[in-house]
Amino acid sequence: GAGVSQSPSNKVTEKGKDVELRCDPISGHTALYWYRQSLGQGLEFLIYFQGNSAPDKSGLPSDRFSAERTGGSVSTLTIQRTQQEDSAVYLCASSPKISGELFFGEGSRLTVL
């Protein structure tokens, strides 16, 4: 069984460009989370999807960040007009149940020049 898959693994972009990061969760997992991890920092919550419920967007740092989850499976995190402070590793995780353990992908490392 495949784990959580994220792409791209590395992305270098110029300031002001838009980027899309993709997450393919474990099949059957209803919960999906996006976190951001900056160098030397902890995991910062961004957004949470649970089944067909409205997503919890309380962690998104600005309106340049958005995410969607299509068909209860694949999720895309979009960052518009990227800034240098957006440089970080973006981690996606899925879980088979509410408040359950998380299964993480390898992350997408974003570098904004």
Place this chain on the structure above:
Amino acid sequence: EDQVTQSPEALRLQEGESSSLNCSYTVSGLRGLFWYRQDPGKGPEFLFTLYSAGEEKEKERLKATLTKKESFLHITAPKPEDSATYLCAVPRSSGGSYIPTFGRGTSLIVHP
């Protein structure tokens, strides 16, 4: 405000030198405390879940314990391959859902 604090930030051990990592939390209505291991360049990997004070879980050289205010991850006779960052997390309430909130982690290096 719900918080998760880990100590120490970094720990260097000699192979075979046992020690403990601490995770203290302030959250109302604990719905589990989770330990993860993260290797460089990788996503965190789940280790343990603890739900109630007094509970213990073991896996190889690791043992996790839980009290009402903190959790310990005991490492017995560590080996170099135990070197990693260890993260703890507790779910915090957020508009009807529960979002795992992570501590900053303890970076463990075990020297041969």
